[in-house]
Structure formats: C-alpha cells, structure tokens
C-alpha cells in the first residue's frame with residue numbers, strides 16, 4: 001500500500017482540505033453526495049497550485065530535504081533493471097553514505113555513484129544522513145577510475161547535506177579526499193553527468209560533481225553552505241535561514257540563470273516524492289539526452305570540455 | 320589605568336603606520352629608501368601574544384617575523400609580509416592585479432557585500448584576498464601565491480580562484496615550480512555557488528600542473544579551512560605547515576555540535592596533522608625560505624625546468640603589457 005505523503009509546514013492549508021475530503025468520503029458511502037467531495041478536491045488542487053506557484057527558496061530547501069523524497073537508490077532501481085552495487089574503499093571501510101555500481105542504459109554499461117540518505121532513523125544511522133566520510137570519497141574515486149578503465153560513462157546523483165564534519169573524518173583527511181576527487185574528476189576521459197536530485201551540500205556535493213553536464217531536479221538546491229550555517233555566521237542567528245536561502249541563490253532556477261547548471265529537470269507537481277516513477281522517467285530522459293550528446297566527443301574532447309566548463313566559472317571585473 | 324583600559328584606549332587611538340613601499344611591478348625596491356617608522360609611533364603599539372598572552376612591542380614582533388620571542392608563537396603575516404619573507408628582495412613580480420571582485424549575487428546580509436569589499440580593500444590596502452606572481456627564492460624562480468587573511472577571512476571567491484588558476488597556467492607554460500601560501504576560512508559565502516566552483520576550477524588547473532610533472536609546494540598557515548583546504552591547499556606534492564597553525568576541513572564548533580563532544584586541544588593543529596600523516600613537515604618561519612629554496616634545488620637537479628633569468632624576462636614583458 002502507498003504510504004501517505006507527509007506535508008511540509010507551508011503545505012498546511014492542504015491538510016485541512018484533505019482531512020475534510022477523507023471525512024466526507026466516509027459519509028458518502030451512506031448518503032451518496034459526491035458533489036461536495038468533487039468541489040473540495042478541486043479546491044485542494046487550486047490551493048496546492050497557489051502554494052507551488054509561490055515557493056520561497058527556503059520552501060525549496062524543505063522539499064529538497066523531504067524525508068520521502070526519492071534518493072539515488074530509488075532512482076537507480078527505477079531507471080535500470082540491471083544493478084550491481086560495488087562496495088568499499090579497499091582500505092578498511094565501506095561508507096554507506098556513498099553508493100555506487102553499474103547499471104545499464106540502452107545497452108550501455110554506466111557507472112552510477114550517489115550520496116545516499118536514509119528514509120528512516122535506522123537507515124539514516126547506517127548512511128550517516130548522507131554525509132560521506134573520506135573513505136566514501138575514496139570509494140567514489142575508485143569507481144571513477146574503474147569507469148575510465150572500462151570506458152563507462154559516469155552518472156553521479158547528488159543528495160547530501162555535505163561531507164561529514166566529524167573527528168575521525170578530519171583525522172582521516174576529509175579535505176584531501178574531496179580535493180583529490182575534484183582534481184581527478186577534472187581529468188577523466190569518459191563522460192560525467194551530475195544530477196543534483198536533492199540537497200547539493202557544498203564541497204561534499206562537489207566532490208562527485210565535477211562533470212561535463214550538471215543538471216538539477218526542479219526542487220533541488222545546490223549551495224556553498226547550508227542556509228542555516230550561512231545565517232549563523234553572517235546574521236549571527238539561525239533564524240535568518242530564510243534570508244540566507246534567498247541571498248545565496250541556491251535554487252535550480254538560480255543556478256541555471258548563473259550559468260552553472262545546464263538543465264533543470266521538471267518534477268511531478270508538488271515534488272518528486274508525489275510521484276517517484278514520473279520523476280525518474282524525467283531524470284532518465286535527461287541522462288539519455290546528454291549521454292548521446294557527449295558520446296559524439298573523443299576522449300580528449302570530453303576532458304577538455306569539462307575542464308573548460310569549470311575554467312569559465314566565476315564572476316569578476318578585469319580592469 | 321588598568322591593563323584593560325590600556326587596550327581599550329589603544330584600540331580607540333588610531334595610529335597610522337607608515338609601511339615601506341612594496342613594488343609589485345617587477346622593478347624591485349630599495350630597503351634603504353624605505354621610510355623609517357619613527358620609534359614613537361611603534362612604541363605606542365603593543366600587542367598581546369596569542370600564544371602566551373605576553374605583551375609584545377609590535378616593532379620587535381615585526382622585526383622577528385611576527386614570531387613571539389617568549390613562546391615562539393607564529394602570528395599571522397599579511398600577504399605582502401609573506402612575500403617579503405620568502406622571496407628575494409626586489410624580485411617579486413605581481414601579476415593579474417587588475418582582476419578585482421564583483422558582486423554577482425547582489426548579496427546582502429547585515430551589510431551589503433559591496434560595502435564589505437570596500438571596507439576590506441581599505442583596511443588591507445589590497446584589492447582581494449590573494450597576491451600572485453613570480454619571484455626568486457634564494458635565486459630559484461617560482462610562481463608564488465600568498466593569501467591575505469585580513470581580507471574577508473582570506474575567503475576564496477571568484478577573484479582568488481581566477482588569480483590562482485592563472486598563476487597555475489603561467490607556471491605550466493613557463494615550467495615553473497609553484498608555491499602557494501594559504502590562510503583562509505574557506506569559500507566566500509557572498510558569491511554563493513560561484514565560490515564553491517572555484518574549488519573545482521583551481522583543482523582542475525592543478526590536474527594539468529600535476530601531469531606536467533612540476534613541483535607544487537603548499538604552505539598551510541594559521542588558519543586554513545573549508546573549501547581552501549579541500550581543494551588546492553591539500554594538493555601539494557609537498558605540504559608544509561607552520562607551527563601551531565590550525566588546519567582542517569570543518570570548523571571546530573561545527574564538529575563539536577555534530578558529534579556532541581569536546582575536541583582535544585591539539586585537534587586540527589599542524590602538529591596533529593603531522594601526527595596523522597596529512598602533511599610532510601612543520602617548518603619554523605625563520606627557516607622557511609631556506610627550506611623552500613633547498614626543496615626547489617633538490618627537485619630541479621633531475622628536472623628540465625626553466626632558468627630564472629629567461630622566464631623572468633619573458634614574464635615581465637608579457638605581464639607588464641597587460642597591467643594597468
């Protein structure tokens with residue numbers, strides 16, 4: 001049975017209407033008055049329309065973090081029947097905050113790597129809330145090299161609050177783990193397509209995001225720092241997260257306008273969690289389109305295109 | 320007057336410090352001609368050592384490369400002081416100074432970013448948080464970058480990323496070794512995602528540099544954190560840190576909040592990093608220049624690098640032409 005969708009705070013008006021609908025539906029079984037229900041359902045849709053037309057950046061942050069939002073493993077299973085998960089950094093750990101393995105898209109073997117959050121407390125503990133440790137980034141790097149060796153394109157799915165800020169993560173050199181991935185991804189000669197599917201949290205996201213094409217799902221975000229973290233530092237209070245979210249320009253639309261993102265992939269109305277099948281279909285179509293485009297390039301051109309893309313990033317004045 | 324009042328008064332009293340002129344146009348400058356700071360001016364300035372809380376004369380401290388004579392604490396150097404410390408007198412040629420910051424997001428927190436930039440430019444007398452160029456180190460030429468922590472916490476925005484990338488590109492083209500001195504709180508929030516992408520941009524340039532088999536020495540100084548550590552600063556072939564410098568990815572407070580426990584005192588210090596295999600050596604500031612030139616020499620012996628003279632001439636020509 002389908003789980004009921006959890007509503008976010010700004011969706012509260014919908015809650016009352018849907019409650020009324022449910023109550024009436026029970027009554028209808030007795031008196032057969034269907035009109036009221038139909039009216040309410042229309043009302044529900046129109047209120048939802050209104051809400052989703054006026055989403056603030058902080059609302060988007062909440063959608064991107066929605067507990068029921070599909071995560072990379074959900075997309076992987078919806079996009080491909082073939083799926084061989086590959087584990088471990090080969091040096092003592094398998095960081096479950098990073099998942100990776102081989103899928104098949106239109107007869108082509110593709111390496112897919114993602115940051116993976118859990119859907120419940122137990123899974124989140126196992127996956128450390130999608131915050132990778134250095135070992136996770138090393139696992140990803142191993143899979144990048146594997147993909148290059150066997151000429152597989154690489155897809156990365158980004159959904160992380162960021163790299164894990166922990167004691168062991170620091171003593172195992174989180175910084176270098178990220179830096180190495182940035183440097184090595186830049187030099188790969190196979191196509192890399194990155195899709196931010198949920199939260200694109202800073203360096204921990206970029207560490208699997210140096211790609212030929214960068215795509216974002218409609219309600220995902222990508223930021224140098226979390227709005228809460230930014231507010232705490234610059235406004236000196238986390239209460240200003242909403243202002244920080246607006247100032248930082250973190251929505252898919254913002255990043256598209258800034259020229260960082262190549263395409264914004266539409267989500268089902270209300271967000272991917274309302275219809276994961278449709279979301280994954282849109283995702284797969286976009287991936288196919290860019291795979292086709294990139295396969296026209298030679299290995300050298302692929303590397304060059306990626307490096308030049310990042311070379312152009314930044315805004316400054318040259319006096 | 321108690322000590323507290325003394326410091327309070329000192330902060331209020333604005334003493335203008337005349338700085339010796341630094342030539343950034345490759346012409347060099349003459350120490351003898353540098354205006355002397357009168358003793359009165361300097362005697363008025365005291366600082367409290369961050370290491371041992373001793374009161375130090377600023378003039379004595381500066382003469383000792385900002386190292387405390389009591390506890391050996393290495394106080395922060397400005398980008399300019401660092402360049403003076405490691406390059407041969409009058410040989411440093413600053414490049415790409417015409418690249419200055421913009422405000423791409425029209426960012427405002429409690430203060431507009433534009434205003435923050437102006438203030439930082441005023442206090443530091445530099446346009447951005449990094450100085451890049453070419454200089455000699457005991458006769459060995461190298462591409463040199465030095466970060467300015469006083470400029471918005473040495474944060475990396477578009478300008479820092481661009482100037483570093485261009486320096487790496489020049490170094491590849493001229494086959495120069497590279498020395499980058501970091502001092503930074505990380506990526507600059509005020510330029511949002513554009514700052515984050517500078518991590519990828521600089522690392523990508525260093526991929527080419529790495530493949531060109533050239534030497535990159537990264538020097539980590541108090542403090543080096545976040546997006547700077549997690550990109551170019553950790554990618555050195557050799558990584559040197561200054562004693563007791565704080566170096567890490569996440570900030571101490573963030574980590575303590577996350578793991579809900581107090582961190583050991585030595586956590587994220589240069590000594591801790593050395594213990595944990597993350598850096599090659601800790602070098603005392605007074606020996607830094609000689610260490611660098613020795614390392615350059617050792618890596619040159621088997622290598623086909625450019626000689627100092629040719630490159631200097633070429634680069635001076637090219638870059639003077641495009642300078643403002």
Ligand SMILES: [Zn+2]
Nearest residue numbers: 368371387390
């Ligand atoms: Zn001291």
